[in-house]
Amino acid sequence: MSTASEMAQRLAREVEAVCRHYLPHGRREGRYWRVGDVHDTPGESLYIRLHGAATGKWADAATGEHGDLLDLIGLNRGLDRLAEVLDEARAFLGSPRALPEWHREPAAPVGSPEAARRLFARSRPLAGSLAETYLRNRGIPDVRKYGSLRFQPRCWYRDADDRLARGPALIAAVTGLNGGLTGVQRTWLDPSGGGKAAMPSPRRALGHLLGNGVRFGVARDVLAAGEGVETVLALRTILPALPMVAALSAGHLAALRLPPTLRRLYVARDNDDAGRRAAERLGRRAEALGIEALVLAPVLGDLNDDVLAFGQAALRAHLRAQLAPEDVARFWMGGGWRGGA
CATH class of the missing domain: 3.40.1360.10 (Dna Topoisomerase Vi A Subunit; Chain: A, domain 2)
Incomplete structure (x- = not known):
């Protein structure tokens, strides 16, 4: 059975076919495939390298997301488990290139309440997490009962050199008077759990506050x-x-x-x-x-x-x-x- 690294290499060898299948609203521009985001929204924010040492690597300038083609397929198809992503990749590599159109969830506009809802939904309960450790170190015990707080171990951000990176973050749900989620606050954490991450603006909001x-x-x-x-x-x-x-x-x-x-x-x-x-x-x-x-x-x-x-x-x-x-x-x-x- 292929490892994730081997599968990513196989996908990279067919990178343009991957792009045309999963991101058909994009287009080729020189050494890159350009499209709006991982959900195939028309635009130019996301770019995938088609040639060179970094073939198959991609980044979204608007959201900060980046990764290889396995990451792209997982996000595009809404798959959370690596095993599911690998199964999807094997199906693609073993099938004719003209495949039927898959149903995909419509893309969420960058910075929108829908983007905030998706981030909160992808985050985990606090129990046993680095966010629980952080709050306990702030003198706040018994945090597991708070459903408005979650933990995201790989939350995107830009570092001091404006490079894309991911890190652990406390995710707080922002809601209106009717209880509907309108946004989130992300607090990136030091891996020790002793405080906030050493980065510009470790607290950032998303959505309507x-x-x-x-x-x-x-x-x-x-x-x-x-x-x-x-x-x-x-x-x-x-x-x-x-x-x-x-x-x-x-x-x-x-x-x-x-x-x-x-x-x-x-x-x-x-x-x-x-x-x-x-x-x-x-x-x-x-x-x-x-x-x-x-x-x-x-x-x-x-x-x-x-x-x-x-x-x-x-x-x-x-x-x-x-x-x-x-x-x-x-x-x-x-x-x-x-x-x-």
Whole structure:
């Protein structure tokens, strides 16, 4: 049975036939086959080398994807397992070149909510992943219960030299008020799990973020909102029954859409000028809608910094004084913190 390397070499020897079969909307331009993307959308973003030492290698300038012809076939056919990709490649190499048209999922526009949905669907649960290790190292335990967070071991990005690369990333689902996924935030991680990857902008968004956020729990009358996922999850370690949302930036926090049933909003602000301005703007918007707005202020840069520096007990004591008394009884005690601070 052929190995993946041997199969990729066999495909490379028939690279133009591979292109004409899987990417018929493309065209030959000199040493390359040009097409819009791996799903055969018309365009020029993706190019496959037809000659030379790198024959069969391809890259998509718009998405950052790249690889060999096995990678291309797997993405084109929506195959997740190597065994399935190899079976497809063998079928191609052993069949006449004029094959019937296969049904393919329509291509998702680059940067669209559909592209975000596909990335989230291809990602894994947090259990046992590098993303789980990263969050635990940020002082956030019990992360496996959060369905809005997943792990992608090979997420595309451009490095400091603008070269295409892949690395492990925490994937956070961004949803609207109706629960529909509108985007994702990708946080690339250091392979040790001790922090974010050493790269330009290790956090990058995909899809539609404005007004939406990464949600933990379903908000009805009371909600807590903050900027970063780690900030909100640090707060959730103290108030696990309180619904929360991470807007992912100060600007997006200020523009967050609020549920029509909301009567009280807690804003877990960052301790900088942008964070203070965002909290003020969101608070004014909430109050104009008849929603009481209360600020949860950190001691250090944000609540995640606080829990790492001082521990959960100190953060509980710091936050309790900032909560409405009825919410202490409802969410504090309901979250399991009985007795003491």
